[in-house]
Amino acid sequence: MxxxxxxxxxxxxxxxxxxxxxxxxxxxxxxxxxxxxxxxxxxxxxxxxxxxxxxxxxxxxxxxxxxxxxxxxxxxxxxxxxxxxxxxxxxxxxxxxxxxxxxxxxxxxxxxxxxxxxxxxxxxxxxxxxxxxxxxxxxxxxxxxxxxxxxxxxxxxxxxxVAIDAFSATDRSPRPIGQGLRLLFLGRIEDASKGVLWLPDILTRLPASSTLTIAGEGPDLRRLKAVMPEDAPRVIYAGPVAAQAVPALLARHDIFLMPSRYEGLPMALVEAMTAGCVPVASRIRGVTEMIIEHGRDGLLFPVGDTVGVAEIVRALDKDRARLGSLSAAARRKVEGAFxxxxxxxxxxxxxxxxxxxxxxxxxxxxxxxxxxxxxxxxxxxxxxxxxxxxxxxxxxxxx
CATH class of the missing domain: 3.40.50.2000 (Glycogen Phosphorylase B;)
Known part of the structure; x- marks a missing residue:
């Protein structure tokens, strides 16, 4: 056929x-x-x-x-x-x-x-x-x-x-206490669906040691850079990322940040969990709830709740054992069902x-x-x- x-x-x-x-x-x-x-x-x-x-x-x-x-x-x-x-x-x-x-x-x-x-x-x-x-x-x-x-x-x-084998060779080293968490946004740089213009507010509420990498391209990239410039401390714009480079990129980050307003079932979310990059995502009924069990293999927050996002990240920054547990559970979730x-x-x-x-x-x-x-x-x-x-x-x- x-x-x-x-x-x-x-x-x-x-x-x-x-x-x-x-x-x-x-x-x-x-x-x-x-x-x-x-x-x-x-x-x-x-x-x-x-x-x-x-x-x-x-x-x-x-x-x-x-x-x-x-x-x-x-x-x-x-x-x-x-x-x-x-x-x-x-x-x-x-x-x-x-x-x-x-x-x-x-x-x-x-x-x-x-x-x-x-x-x-x-x-x-x-x-x-x-x-x-x-x-x-x-x-x-x-x-x-x-x-x-x-x-x-x-x-x-x-x-x-996802193809699990593509992620098997990526090593995830635990982040030592004292070194800030590495956050990643990966996807289309668009505010209407992805909520990217909430990222600056989220970052300002996080510990000064935290960093945010923004990977991808899209129609709102210029607007995002206008409020969060490339030379701003703690911000890295990685540009578009080839598919074969995604596993290594995810392995270098601790938290996958997804502040979307709506989704289907984003590939980047499934890939992040496969790599053990802990998802912190908008609670979208029947979508993110379908793959993330809150508190077990990821964490969910109400759409647009930037204060809630910051509280989640701050708590994980102080509890690296929980971060590691969520990371391992996220990968097991994908291996079992996705x-x-x-x-x-x-x-x-x-x-x-x-x-x-x-x-x-x-x-x-x-x-x-x-x-x-x-x-x-x-x-x-x-x-x-x-x-x-x-x-x-x-x-x-x-x-």
Missing amino acids: KIAYFVLPHLGGTYTVFRNLRAGLAPHGIELCWLGFVPVGQGLAPGLEREAAFGTLVEVPSQDDDRVAARLMEKAILAGAFDGVVVNVLSDRIQTNIVRYLPADLLRLMVVHNITPGTYAAAEVIQPHVHATVCVSQRCRDDLVKRHHFPAMRTSVIANA TVERMAADYAAILRGVAADPPPIAAPLPMDAWSMPRGLRAGLRTFLPRPVKNWLRGIRERL
């Missing part, structure tokens, strides 16, 4: 999921290949050229409308002799929409990576055209089944997972089941009638001021 996974190689969680899933599905006789598009002449991002061996890059005229890209994507899918496709909802709007137009004999699997109203609206639009839906967290499945009427028998939870082997086996079972007995889905739409449905267009929430949206997101999680 050969499956196209809609994603463009990049330094980020969605592509890390692809890489792990590709390796995990191979023993099941399933070949997973990435499929993505870029404007003509752009090519893959520097440093990712070797990923071309695992997928197909579709070049599209940058000035043409969605239909041109959609037709070229369809042509690449048919030319690749794929048996099915995996669409990551809202990773790209054209690729999300195209599942409504593909030939009827192609298997379609939808993966929902986030819990936002916009993500759910997009998923609802294409649900009649997919054979099965995978949610990366329990919260996501509960929302889709209970509130958006997704068929329960065709909606599953498969958590993102392995690539388990993730791949679950995906393989769904793909095999759908191939053997495909459930009825809506007939494909004609490509000549291509249009972007309402659920894939910007809604009214898009135009709300950022502070208002952020306030509403915080309230949503606290209620």
